[in-house]
Amino acid sequence: MNKKIIGIVVGCVLIAGLAGATVLLLNTGDENTSSESELQTTEAVDDVILSSQSPDSVTKISVKNEKDEYTVIRKTKANEENSESAVYTIDGLENLKIDTSLLGTLANNVATLSVSGNNIIEKDSSELDKFGLGDTATSVTMEFDDGGKFSFRIGDVIHNDSTTYFAVEGQNTVYGVQTSLLANFEKASTDFISKTVLEKPSDEDMPTIETVNLERKDLESPFVLTHKENANNEKTGGTIYDYVMTEPISAKLSSERSDNIIKGLFGLTAEIVTPNPSETDLEKAGLADPFATLTVSCDDGNEYKLLIGNRYTEEDETGATIAYYPIYLDGNNIIYRLSEDKCGWATISATDIASKLIFITYIWDVSSLDVSVGDKEISFTSTGDNKEEAIVKKNGQDCDTERYRLFYSFLLNTSAEEVVTGDVPSGEPDAEIVIKTHDNKENIDITFYKKDEFNTLIAIDGVLSFQCRTSYLETLEHNIDIFDTDEAFTTSWR
Secondary structure: OOOOEEOOOOOOOOOOOOOOOEEEOOOOOOOOOOOOOOEEEOOOOOEEEEEEOOHHHEEEEEEEOOOOEEEEEEEEOOEOOOOEOOEEEEOOOOOOOEOHHHHHHHHHHHOEEEEEHHHEEEOOOOOHHHHOOOOOOEEEEEEEOOOOEEEEEEEEEEOOOOEEEEEEOOOOOEEEEEHHHHHHHHOOHHHHEOOEOOOOOOOOOOOOEEEEEEEEOOOOOOEEEEEOOOOOOOOOOOOOOOEEEEEOOOEEEOHHHHHHHHHOOOOOEOEEEEEOOOHHHHHHOOOOOOOEEEEEEEOOOOEEEEEEOOOEEEEOOOOOEEEEEEEEEOOOOEEEEEEHHHOHHHOOOHHHHEOOEOOOOOHHHEEEEEEEEOOEEEEEEEEOOOOOOOEEEEOOEEOOHHHHHHHHHHHHOOEOOEEOOOOOOOOOOOEEEEEEEOOOOOOEEEEEEEOOOOEEEEEEOOEEEEEEEOHHHHHHHHHHHOOOOOOOOOOOOO
16 A cells, blocks of 8 residues: 555534534444444544553454555563563564564554544545545454454555544544554564664673684685783773784784774664575575674673675665675574675774784883894893882893883884785894783784885784884884983884
């Protein structure tokens, strides 16, 4: 049924000469209406009671509209002691997560229904079609615990959108009923399926995500992001993100750019495409052999696997081209789709989420530091776990602690331009920074290899990982030269 917005002015129905109460019965003796579904009025402007059943007494709702035909069934009865309302589901979709709040509006909005007497549009109408209440109207039958039924039709929306034509099945009186009470009967059955791909637990119940593994056909190796226990402590001041990349390179992560990649599956909502898909449906969406697979493993033992299909585009109503990815959460039995801008797992690169900082080791955790560039070398040892107690030596000689701190601060700002993978260049490095800590837990060997006049490759513990500006090496050499002076260290090399 094509709903038309009828631009008419609805006049009040005036019934003159009423000396007493008028009662118009809608129940003609068949079971099309509830035993309590009667048209009752004492005066022309009094409310007309169409149904006075309790929403919790609804056992079944049969809906037929232009989009779909389906049956709503009561899943659990109301529990008055716990103030719990009845819960409904849809026949044939019981294995899927239903938005029970939305579905519950069908019973809540109409089981008890009355309209103002002024909203009687036309009595004994012989032209129901002109109100959209003919054979193509949305038809609904509501059944109750007492065996009664309330059947009705929903017609066109009146010109102001707030009112919709309505008629009790088998009767010719046309009413104007508030559109918001009837709108959800126009939905397809799939519109009541929850659009939440994976529920997000409350903060106190939220598990720790231990590992995120992202495999993609356009990647040589997967991204593996791992939770790092106690990444934040009193030394870091709570500024260090508690996840790191372990594949394809070892790197710190930018919390701003990687947080949604790690945690975004929880609470994700998407547009439903196909409920209960067949193998053929999965193949057509590219999900039988997915473009990408996201695996999220949590400390509560649960593992979630999201399949991402092949990218496709569609034009929206404005003519703009929108890109989408089909997605399927293992065990959910629903194919959804996400717009490309919300599906970062399909497009993210290592450079996008890796922190640009090469290392973040706390200065007073360092027991030895060796730096070389070209023919310049400088070595430090440090004892003590804070500035006041630390004893620092440079090349075996006493060293000013503050000067060492400033030099180390410069080193901490060593940053990458982008992530690079592949083989480490052969030959001796052009520069090297070797850090060892008191507990030997954060030892790191950083080597630099000039790629060309402008770019230098960086390897971390023998694994090619980043690229930076070659000008950084020149700045490093300059700062070694001026260490024993009062000259301020250069901290910019762009």
